[in-house]
Amino acid sequence: MKPLKVMTIFGTRPEAIKMAPLVQEFAVRPEIEGICCVTAQHRQMLDSVLEIFHLTPDYDLNIMEPRQTLSTITSKCLLGMEDVMKKAQPDLVLVHGDTSTTFAGALAAYYQKVMVGHVEAGLRTGDKYSPFPEEMNRTLVGDIADLHFCPTVTNRDNLAREGITRGVFVTGNTVIDALKTTVRQDFQFSTQLLNELDYAHKKVILVTCHRRENYGAPMHHIMSALRRVAETFPDVELVYPVHLSPVVQQAAHEGLDGAPRVHLIEPLTADEMHNLMARCYLVMTDSGGLQEEAPALGKPVLVLRRETERPEAVTAGTVCLAGTEEESIFALARGLITEPAAYAGMARAVNPYGDGHACARITDAILWKFGRRDQPPQEFSAG
Numbered sequence: 251m252k253p254l255k256v257m258t259i260f261g262t263r264p265e266a267i268k269m270a271p272l273v274q275e276f277a278v279r280p281e282i283e284g285i286c287c288v289t290a291q292h293r294q295m296l297d298s299v300l301e302i303f304h305l306t307p308d309y310d311l312n313i314m315e316p317r318q319t320l321s322t323i324t325s326k327c328l329l330g331m332e333d334v335m336k337k338a339q340p341d342l343v344l345v346h347g348d349t350s351t352t353f354a355g356a357l358a359a360y361y362q363k364v365m366v367g368h369v370e371a372g373l374r375t376g377d378k379y380s381p382f383p384e385e386m387n388r389t390l391v392g393d394i395a396d397l398h399f400c401p402t403v404t405n406r407d408n409l410a411r412e413g414i415t416r417g418v419f420v421t422g423n424t425v426i427d428a429l430k431t432t433v434r435q436d437f438q439f440s441t442q443l444l445n446e447l448d449y450a451h452k453k454v455i456l457v458t459c460h461r462r463e464n465y466g467a468p469m470h471h472i473m474s475a476l477r478r479v480a481e482t483f484p485d486v487e488l489v490y491p492v493h494l495s496p497v498v499q500q501a502a503h504e505g506l507d508g509a510p511r512v513h514l515i516e517p518l519t520a521d522e523m524h525n526l527m528a529r530c531y532l533v534m535t536d537s538g539g540l541q542e543e544a545p546a547l548g549k550p551v552l553v554l555r556r557e558t559e560r561p562e563a564v565t566a567g568t569v570c571l572a573g574t575e576e577e578s579i580f581a582l583a584r585g586l587i588t589e590p591a592a593y594a595g596m597a598r599a600v601n602p603y604g605d606g607h608a609c610a611r612i613t614d615a616i617l618w619k620f621g622r623r624d625q626p627p628q629e630f631s632a633g
């Protein structure tokens with residue numbers, strides 16, 4: 251029997267980190283011929299992931315522009331993808347998460363009447379403008395997709411509420427598969443700063459911030475809170491790898507340049523990021539991926555947003571929604587910096603998002619759906 255042609259499509263840093271272990275899984279499964287297509291919605295930040303995970307795409311649409319708009323990303327992806335699908339003739343297309351690449355990839359496959367699988371399906375806030383445009387992207391892909399690989403039972407329940415009950419599998423999140431390959435006790439960073447930080451005696455706070463709905467006033471308030479944290483607590487070292495978006499670069503530098511013990515650095519490679527997270531004291535972020543990774547590494551997270559589509563770690567007590575107001579962010583950070591009991595209560599390793607076997611489950615579910623396996627995989631349970 252001929253192997254199944256499964257095309258993975260991704261374009262941004264987080265999609266790449268979360269699809270990389272799946273591309274690697276396909277490479278060792280003889281029943282599957284993996285085809286890798288990148289849109290390069292992100293260029294440098296994508297290439298960094300491709301290098302770390304040793305991936306060479308079969309197709310590269312190379313669409314990124316400085317300060318690109320949602321319309322240009324979506325239309326360039328859609329047009330480029332049409333040609334790729336006609337050439338590659340996949341049996342199944344897999345998209346990931348909720349970016350513009352995700353939405354355009356799913357739509358392009360649908361136009362070619364190719365079956366679509368959605369990895370990281372079923373995450374919802376219920377607010378179509380927050381996160382923007384991710385909530386609408388993933389909801390629309392939910393309608394297009396034939397197979398839905400949900401990280402958690404909560405995600406499956408979200409789909410069920412929308413009437414989506416067929417082709418749904420609870421697999422865990424592939425980000426935990428990736429994390430298991432990158433974190434090492436003896437890891438050496440490429441910069442002197444990260445190798446020489448005094449992780450044992452200083453409180454190293456890892457920060458990221460990039461969401462579109464935080465552009466403008468919310469990002470300004472976040473930067474003010476971070477500056478206050480650094481100025482108030484002399485034992486804090488704040489490490490902030492700044493996203494390459496010009497909007498974010500400007501906000502971060504305007505808000506934090508000159509603040510004491512604040513290190514604004516280039517984006518980190520995925521393995522550096524994971525190992526820095528494993529050593530830091532606290533994470534403050536509006537990132538989706540960091541909210542999933544930090545709990546697995548036992549690090550408390552203050553989420554710099556008003557809502558989250560990842561409530562599992564909030565329920566487990568290791569992630570806290572801090573909002574985007576300066577006062578609420580500062581007060582929560584102060585509690586974790588100055589009150590050992592508050593810190594200990596949140597610094598527990600929990601694994602609500604996966605056990606490191608999501609890619610094997612997704613692959614087995616695909617093979618079962620295509621009649622190449624007798625049984626569906628056993629679902630992920632957070633236990």
Ligand code: UD1
Pocket residue numbers: 262263264291292293294295296315316317318319320323348349350351382383384460461462494495496
């Ligand atoms: C995108 C996703 C968001 C995801 C984020 C991950 C959409 C609409 N948004 O947002 O869901 O959380 O990626 O980081 O899909 N840039 C570079 N080099 C890079 C990457 C970005 O220069 O390697 C700059 C470019 O000027 C680009 C800008 O950043 O125009 C914004 O990139 P874009 O993909 O539009 O938005 P993100 O905020 O990164």
Ligand code: UDP
Pocket residue numbers: 263264267425458460491492516517518519520521523524536537538539540543
């Ligand atoms: N990440 C990275 N380097 C950085 C910042 C983040 O490798 O400088 C990783 C992080 O560990 C996670 C993913 O990128 O796996 C999250 O991406 P991002 O925050 O850009 O997007 P989101 O998850 O919010 O969509």
